[in-house]
Amino acid sequence: MTDASAQGPAARIRVLVADDHVTVREGLTAIIGRQPDMIVVAAAATGRDAADLWLEHRPDVVLLDLRMPVLDGVGAMTEIRQQDPSARIVVLTTFDTDHEISRAIKAGARGYLLKDAQRDELLDCIRKVHAGETCIPASLVAKLAASVSSEELTGREMHVLTLLASGKGNREIGLSLHISETTVKSHLRSIFNKLDVLSRTEAIAVASRRGLVQL
Known part of the structure; x- marks a missing residue:
């Protein structure tokens, strides 16, 4: 050999x-x-x-x-x-x-x-x-x-999440995306559910850990 x-x-x-x-x-x-x-x-x-x-x-x-x-x-x-x-x-x-x-x-x-x-x-x-x-x-x-087991965020939800991670409040997010604060809140509820979190801070932390946003 x-x-x-x-x-x-x-x-x-x-x-x-x-x-x-x-x-x-x-x-x-x-x-x-x-x-x-x-x-x-x-x-x-x-x-x-x-x-x-x-x-x-x-x-x-x-x-x-x-x-x-x-x-x-x-x-x-x-x-x-x-x-x-x-x-x-x-x-x-x-x-x-x-x-x-x-x-x-x-x-x-x-x-x-x-x-x-x-x-x-x-x-x-x-x-x-x-x-x-x-x-x-x-x-x-x-x-x-x-x-794979978690639901994927929509494009609009990703935009909201990115602005959230940059420190913007609901009103600022709404102005940036040309949507109402009520719509922003609706997107945030959906984001929280998909990420299985209860707060904005937790959402940002989980999103960062998953590589969805860059802090």
């Missing part, structure tokens, strides 16, 4: 690393490059570069950050999967809200890890996704399940 270290580049898992932070990008490239069964074929600093380099190199696995300039991770995933719906993508990010997880999974991510994951966990995830498996930690699956 041939030892993995003796395998040529073509026999290894070909990885594209995409992260806008140079130290993270170079660190990941170094870690992956030391593995006898992996090789980094390209590194991207923007989502745009990630999509373009994927098309050029057709890697086996993409290791992708969510928040990147020019084109974000979800946008890059969408473009890549338009070219190949079976593309294998692992999201590696600092964001663990159910909103971010849901967006990534819906866009086609096969794996989702946080940047504080252990090195072996990351490498194992790359191998699993390359083998056709999914790789999402149980704690993140629980958040995703909670997101």
Whole structure:
């Protein structure tokens, strides 16, 4: 049997690393490059570069950050999967809200890890996704399940929630959206019910935790 270290580049898992932070990008490239069964074929600093380099190199696995300039991770995933719906993508990010997880999974991510994951966990995830498996930690699956089980807010409710989180009162929200205070109150009742909260403060806290608003 041939030892993995003796395998040529073509026999290894070909990885594209995409992260806008140079130290993270170079660190990941170094870690992956030391593995006898992996090789980094390209590194991207923007989502745009990630999509373009994927098309050029057709890697086996993409290791992708969510928040990147020019084109974000979800946008890059969408473009890549338009070219190949079976593309294998692992999201590696600092964001663990159910909103971010849901967006990534819906866009086609096969794996989702946080940047504080252990090195072996990351490498194992790359191998699993390359083998056709999914790789999402149980704690993140629980958040995703909670997101799926809760009712989604309407577009208008999201507008009201965003203004609420910015510190505006009912009257100011109404003026901003050109609706009456009574209508604002009706939207707030619906928001509270969907988020399973009892107060404005609690609504903002839950919305922030889920990634629905940025404080």
